[in-house]
Amino acid sequence: MKTAIIYYSKHGTTEHVAYLIGESLNHKVDYISLRESPKVDIRTYDRIILGTSIYAGTSSRIVTQFCNKNRLLLEQKVIGLFICRMNKEQETKEMEKAFPEYLQKLASNKLNTRQE
Numbered sequence: 001m002k003t004a005i006i007y008y009s010k011h012g013t014t015e016h017v018a019y020l021i022g023e024s025l026n027h028k029v030d031y032i033s034l035r036e037s038p039k040v041d042i043r044t045y046d047r048i049i050l051g052t053s054i055y056a057g058t059s060s061r062i063v064t065q066f067c068n069k070n071r072l073l074l075e076q077k078v079i080g081l082f083i084c085r086m087n088k089e090q091e092t093k094e095m096e097k098a099f100p101e102y103l104q105k106l107a108s109n110k111l112n113t114r115q116e
């Protein structure tokens with residue numbers, strides 16, 4: 001299964017978590033930063049793990065644009081989602097807001113990480 005971990009990170013935490021997740025998988029993974037490559041081509045991947053940091057309660061516009069532009073392709077993939085954040089109270093809300101509803105329904109795995 002060809003996997004890409006695609007992430008949006010401003011200050012490096014989400015990128016770090018992306019690599020930790022990738023290292024825990026027992027096969028080759030491509031890492032793609034949405035800040036550097038917002039127009040990434042995902043056609044060749046079977047599995048997409050998508051992660052974002054949370055600022056002001058939500059993900060970056062770049063993440064939303066990626067999800068909207070690639071909807072037809074993403075609907076054909078195995079999906080995993082993760083967010084990096086610090087707000088304990090808003091845990092469920094922030095995960096729900098971070099990615100569009102169609103992607104939440106598709107996700108086979110969701111990871112919610114919090115900085116202490």
Ligand SMILES: Cc1cc2nc3c(=O)[nH]c(=O)nc-3n(C[C@H](O)[C@H](O)[C@H](O)COP(=O)(O)O)c2cc1C
Pocket residue numbers: 008009010011012013014015053054055056057058084085086087088090094115
């Ligand atoms: C200005 C600012 C705003 C933030 N807003 C939120 C927030 O609304 N909710 C939350 O849970 N975390 C918030 N955080 C915490 C970040 O989501 C968290 O530190 C995350 O790990 C940063 O990831 P990054 O290093 O990949 O950018 C905020 C952090 C900063 C600096």
